[in-house]
Amino acid sequence: MTATHFLPRQHLQTLLDQLDALGYRCIGPQVRDGTIVFDRLSDATALPVGIGAHQTPGRYRLEHQDHPRCFAWANGPQALKPLLFAPQERLWRTERDDAGRLSFTSEPQPMQRQAIIGVRACDLAALALQDAHFAGPRADPGYSRRRRDLLLVGVECGQPANTCFCASTGDGPAISTGADLALTELDTGFLVRAASEVGSALCDALPLRAPSDEERAQGAAEIEQARLRQCRSLPGRNLRESLFANLDHPRWDEVATRCLACGNCVAVCPTCFCSTEREQPSIDGSSSTHLRLWDSCFSAEHSYVHGRLLRPDTRTRYRQWLTHKLGGWHDQYGRSGCVGCGRCIAWCPVGIDLTAETNAICADASESAQEAP
Amino acid sequence: MTSPPSPPFEPANTLGRRPRLAVHKLSSCDGCQLALLNAGESLLTLAERFDIVHFAEAGIIDVDAEADIALVEGSVSTAEEAKRIQAIRARSRWLMPIGACATAGGPQALRNLADAEAWIASLYPEPQHIDARPTADAVAAHVHVELELPGCPVSTTQVLAALASLLAGATPFAEQDKVCLDCKRRGQVCVLVTQDAPCLGPVTVTGCDALCTSLGRACYGCYGPAENPEVATLAQRFAELGLDAEAVTRRFLFQQSGAEPFQQRVRAWHPKLQAGSATASADRGRDLASADRGSSMLSSMTSGMTSADRNLSMTSKEDDDD
Ligand code: SF4
Ligand code: SF4
Ligand code: SF4
Ligand code: SF4
Ligand code: SF4
Numbered sequence: 001m002t003a004t005h006f007l008p009r010q011h012l013q014t015l016l017d018q019l020d021a022l023g024y025r026c027i028g029p030q031v032r033d034g035t036i037v038f039d040r041l042s043d044a045t046a047l048p049v050g051i052g053a054h055q056t057p058g059r060y061r062l063e064h065q066d067h068p069r070c071f072a073w074a075n076g077p078q079a080l081k082p083l084l085f086a087p088q089e090r091l092w093r094t095e096r097d098d099a100g101r102l103s104f105t106s107e108p109q110p111m112q113r114q115a116i117i118g119v120r121a122c123d124l125a126a127l128a129l130q131d132a133h134f135a136g137p138r139a140d141p142g143y144s145r146r147r148r149d150l151l152l153v154g155v156e157c158g159q160p161a162n163t164c165f166c167a168s169t170g171d172g173p174a175i176s177t178g179a180d181l182a183l184t185e186l187d188t189g190f191l192v193r194a195a196s197e198v199g200s201a202l203c204d205a206l207p208l209r210a211p212s213d214e215e216r217a218q219g220a221a222e223i224e225q226a227r228l229r230q231c232r233s234l235p236g237r238n239l240r241e242s243l244f245a246n247l248d249h250p251r252w253d254e255v256a257t258r259c260l261a262c263g264n265c266v267a268v269c270p271t272c273f274c275s276t277e278r279e280q281p282s283i284d285g286s287s288s289t290h291l292r293l294w295d296s297c298f299s300a301e302h303s304y305v306h307g308r309l310l311r312p313d314t315r316t317r318y319r320q321w322l323t324h325k326l327g328g329w330h331d332q333y334g335r336s337g338c339v340g341c342g343r344c345i346a347w348c349p350v351g352i353d354l355t356a357e358t359n360a361i362c363a364d365a366s367e368s369a370q371e372a373p
Numbered sequence: 374m375t376s377p378p379s380p381p382f383e384p385a386n387t388l389g390r391r392p393r394l395a396v397h398k399l400s401s402c403d404g405c406q407l408a409l410l411n412a413g414e415s416l417l418t419l420a421e422r423f424d425i426v427h428f429a430e431a432g433i434i435d436v437d438a439e440a441d442i443a444l445v446e447g448s449v450s451t452a453e454e455a456k457r458i459q460a461i462r463a464r465s466r467w468l469m470p471i472g473a474c475a476t477a478g479g480p481q482a483l484r485n486l487a488d489a490e491a492w493i494a495s496l497y498p499e500p501q502h503i504d505a506r507p508t509a510d511a512v513a514a515h516v517h518v519e520l521e522l523p524g525c526p527v528s529t530t531q532v533l534a535a536l537a538s539l540l541a542g543a544t545p546f547a548e549q550d551k552v553c554l555d556c557k558r559r560g561q562v563c564v565l566v567t568q569d570a571p572c573l574g575p576v577t578v579t580g581c582d583a584l585c586t587s588l589g590r591a592c593y594g595c596y597g598p599a600e601n602p603e604v605a606t607l608a609q610r611f612a613e614l615g616l617d618a619e620a621v622t623r624r625f626l627f628q629q630s631g632a633e634p635f636q637q638r639v640r641a642w643h644p645k646l647q648a649g650s651a652t653a654s655a656d657r658g659r660d661l662a663s664a665d666r667g668s669s670m671l672s673s674m675t676s677g678m679t680s681a682d683r684n685l686s687m688t689s690k691e692d693d694d695d
Contacts, residue, residue, distance in 0.1 A: 033562035033589060058610075060566050077562060087558040260603045260610075262575035267557030278546065281537035284418045294558050300549045300600045314603060349553075349565045349575055350610050 005208035006215060008189040009068060013044040015153070016117075018205045024115035024151055027083065029076065035060055036076035038083065041117065048073060055161035055342065058351025071118055071185045074161035077347055079123040080116065081270045084146050085130060087294045091142075091277070094288045109142055115151040121172030122164075122341040124154055124179055126270030132333045133273045151198060154179030155190075158222040160230050163342030165355055168233035171339040173226045184219040191219045232345075232355040234326070235365045237336060239358065242365035243327040247319065251360045256315035258350055263296030265344035265354070266321065271329075271337045276301055297321050318357075326358060388441070392540070394423035395440035396430075397461055399447030399454045400481055400509060404526035405472035406430035406446055412529050419533070422540060442467040442539060444532070448474040448481055448509040448631075455506065455515060462516040467539065470512040471532060473525040477597050478631030481509040485631060486639060511631060520545055525595035525628040528580045548580045551599045552592050556583040564591055571611045571624050576602035576634070593627045598634035608638050618642050 007015065019026050020042065028041030031048050041047070047070035052063040055074065065072065090107040097103070119127075134143035157164070157173035166172030175182040180199035184191040191211055194200040211219075236242075266272045276295035281288040295302055297320040303311035311317050329337030338354070345353045396406060410416065410430055425431065426438035436457075443465035449455050462468055473479045484492060485508040493500045512518055522531050535545035552574035556563070564570040564586055573594035574586060585592045598604070604625065611621045622642040625635040 034567035035562045037560070037562070058566060059569075060563075077557075078560065082560060087560065258606060260575040260606055261601050262551055262553040264553050264557060264563065264575075267554060281534060281541060281543075283415045283422070283533045283537045283540075285422065285537065285540055294554070296554060299551070299554060312601070314601060317601075347563060347566055349563065349572070350606065 002193050002195060004211055004216060005192045005203060005206075006189055006211035007183075007192050007206060007208055009187075010189075011207045012047075012070075012190070014206055015202075016042060016044055018202060019115045019151065022113075022202075024113045026115050026117060028117035029071070029073075031062065034062060036062070036073055038076075038079055038116065038118070044070075047071075047118075052159060053161060055163045055346040056351070057163065057345050057353050058348055060346050068187055069158075069185050071155040071183075072159045074157055074159060074164050075120055075122070075341055075343065077268050077343065079119060079270060080127050081130065081272075083114070083116065084127075084143055084150075085134060085273060085275075085294075086142060086146075086292075089142050089292045091290045091292050094290070096286055106141075109145040111145070113149040113151070114146070115153065117153045117155075119152050119154045119179060120157055120341070121154065121175045122166045122169075122339040123270055124152070124175060124177070125166075125169075125171035125339040126341070127152075127178060129271045129329075129333055129335075129337060129339070130273060151202075152179045153181045153183065155183045155185060156219075156223050156226075158185060158226050160226050161342060161346065162231060163345040163353075164340065165230055165232040165234065165342060166340035167227045167230045168355075169336065169338055169340035170237060173230075174223050184223065186215060186218055186222075188215075191215065232342070232353070234336075234338070234340075234355055235359050235362050238330060239336070239362050239365055240327040240330045242362040243323045243358075245364075246361050247323070249361045251357065252315050252319050255318050255352065255357055256313065259314050259318050259352055260350055261298045261314040261317050262349060263298035264347050264349060265352070266296035266298060267294060268343040268347045269325070270341060270343070271325075271339060272296070274302065297324065322354065322357060322361070325354075391422065391424040392441040393426045393439065394419075394428075394536075395426050395438055395443045395461075395465065396428040397436070397443055397445045397447075398429055399445065399458065399475065399512070400450035401447030401472065401474045401479065403430055403446070405444075405475075408526040408529045409444075409532060412533060415529075415533055419536065423536075437464070440465045442469065442536065445470045445475050445512050446472050446527075448478045449512060449515050450481055450506055450509040451504045452506060453504060458512060458515050467520075468512070468516065468518045469520050469522060469535065470518055471522045471524075471527040473523055473595055473597065473628035474509070475512045476521040476523045477511050477629045478509040479525070480628055480630070482631030483626060484509060486626075509631065520547060522580070523578065523595075523597045523629075524580055528582075531580050548578055549600050550579050551575060552577045552579045552581070552583050552586070552596070555579040555581075556586045559583055559587060561586050564589060565610075569614045571614060571616060571621075573607070573624060576604055576607050594625065594635065595628040597629040597632045602634045604634050604638050605641065608641070 016026055026041045027038050029036045029048055030039050030046050031051060036048055036053060049070045050065050050067055051073055052065045053073035054061045054063050092104050092106045095103050134140040135147055154175040156175050160173055180196040181202060182193045182195055192208060194203045274295045274297060275292050278291045278293060279288050280291060298317045300309055303309050311320055325337040407430060425433055426440055427433060427435050443461055449458055470476050489505060489507045493503050493505060497503055538545040556574055561583060565572040570591035572591035574592040576598055577592055577594045578596050578599035580596050608621050611624060622638055625638045629635055
């Protein structure tokens with residue numbers, strides 16, 4: 001068990017300064033447009049101090065609360081995914097010379113060490129899945145470049161949202177792996193655990209002290225409370241069999257009458273990895289840029305095969321999303337593709353709740369599961 | 374669009390001359406022509422690569438010129454335009470309607486839902502001088518078209534990309550993604566989820582780079598319906614957000630009221646408005662004009678703003694025009 005330290009609240013800025021001194025560009029949570037987004041952060045006062053996030057299906061509202069904490073909210077629409085799997089990325093450029101010869105140049109990947117503050121347990125679990133997809137044997141150069149030298153400061157969740165169910169998927173709210181530093185926030189400061197060499201070195205440079213027994217106990221109690229407060233769950237951690245046995249369940253038709261096929265669930269999901277590619281030709285005919293963009297299994301192009309759409313309607317698209325996420329992922333990456341962050345529930349414009357859909361479709365699985373809804 | 378666009382135009386270099394480009398205008402505000410004029414340096418390149426034979430806003434006028442590619446702005450709204458679009462088709466190899474008017478009738482297609490003759494009679498002292506068909510139609514309702522580029526105004530980037538592809542002998546890309554996907558790709562925060570704003574992004578095809586939501590406002594669908602648009606589902610959501618039935622309907626009646634999927638909402642709200650769509654058939658307007666529509670709902674739709682609209686104006690810039 002790694003040692004737990006305590007960082008008094010007034011020294012939080014020192015953490016940012018140390019990261020800056022080590023050459024990291026710090027990214028952290030900030031309030032913007034009525035939510036919490038991750039952006040360039042150099043000043044600890046820019047963190048969401050005294051802000052909570054009220055999330056229900058299809059609705060997200062920030063709340064002002066009377067406390068000094070700056071991580072007392074569950075999550076916003078995005079965290080790590082857009083920072084690593086870029087929503088839009090130039091892959092290569094094609095040039096044509098006067099003789100009509102083509103040359104291809106890959107886009108240079110700028111090198112920048114990044115430190116991300118305020119990463120949640122669910123986001124770390126999602127990162128492991130994105131790593132398996134993008135940084136596996138056929139590594140994606142852009143992703144790998146951004147992933148390398150990434151320093152992660154995780155903060156455990158004391159205030160899960162109504163939409164969170166990471167306890168059910170086993171991915172939170174406590175941080176077990178994946179972060180360089182894991183923080184637990186108390187009113188007076190942070191319990192700090194180093195979980196990597198980089199994290200330990202960072203600890204050595206911070207004005208840490210040993211936590212009191214009360215501080216330790218309070219931290220543990222808050223995270224346990226957060227786990228117990230979660231009100232949603234999936235009927236099991238491996239629903240592959242159950243989903244594929246229920247491909248004709250009437251619930252697919254029913255959910256299709258409520259779903260917009262807008263793809264917002266995919267876009268906010270920290271594990272979804274689908275992309276499409278586009279060509280951007282210049283009007284003078286001398287060059288073209290090849291782009292990769294986020295795609296979603298709710299879009300037509302995703303199932304376009306040789307003159308026909310395999311999934312022409314909302315029913316088949318919603319079914320693709322859920323059966324891949326909770327079923328096919330087991331075959332690909334050995335676990336479900338859901339880490340229980342609840343984003344797809346809060347950011348669905350019509351508030352479709354994937355746990356409710358899954359519980360309806362996999363009713364047979366819930367009888368045997370240890371965590372029945 | 375679930376099938377790919379028509380096969381590509383022959384590459385420019387097999388023509389043995391510069392390809393000829395015409396930019397025609399039907400009933401419209403000229404905004405799409407201006408979107409092209411606004412292309413900056415690209416406009417100069419365009420003029421080098423094409424022989425621009427007709428482009429009124431740029432001062433080049435030869436409406437009868439033969440063209441390899443003809444862009445058409447505006448809806449078919451008069452008898453003269455109905456004839457002219459046939460002539461344009463006959464003289465053009467690739468016909469590409471641009472903008473909301475040319476692809477769905479535009480704002481003027483609101484008259485498709487009303488008794489246009491009665492409107493004209495109430496507005497003009499001598500209505501016999503007005504040449505207006507009972508409906509404002511999309512170009513495709515009259516002639517075959519190769520590719521439609523929607524938007525109010527059309528996206529300059531999309532037009533240039535389509536022309537660049539054609540010059541290279543490639544099939545131009547036809548956008549199908551919804552505004553929501555673009556909105557998320559740009560890291561924008563959803564105004565529907567955070568502000569209860571009645572955003573049309575979930576049913577609208579992108580091409581605008583999610584312009585309105587990038588400014589914190591709800592999309593009002595000026596690029597028109599995307600493929601698989603769940604209009605009834607979104608209308609139901611707007612009702613849950615507190616919009617009354619008329620206010621919900623009005624969300625679908627801006628630049629793209631003539632698009633069939635948006636008209637479904639109009640019919641669901643008021644079944645007597647059997648307009649069909651401006652894109653379906655050039656003839657169905659006559660049935661509409663003779664249909665019984667003596668409805669107070671209709672007149673409220675076409676006259677003053679209701680209180681629900683005033684609420685909407687917080688999130689939709691087009692209400693400034695009311
Ligand atoms: S499926 Fe939903 S709850 Fe699960 S990881 Fe994705 S966004 Fe989060
Ligand atoms: S198929 Fe759908 S659910 Fe699966 S990764 Fe792609 S977008 Fe996500
Ligand atoms: S489940 Fe919700 S977010 Fe996902 S496609 Fe359907 S309506 Fe959009
Ligand atoms: S703001 Fe509008 S376009 Fe953007 S995600 Fe929300 S509903 Fe879609
Ligand atoms: S109304 Fe919608 S489609 Fe039109 S520019 Fe705004 S966001 Fe784009």
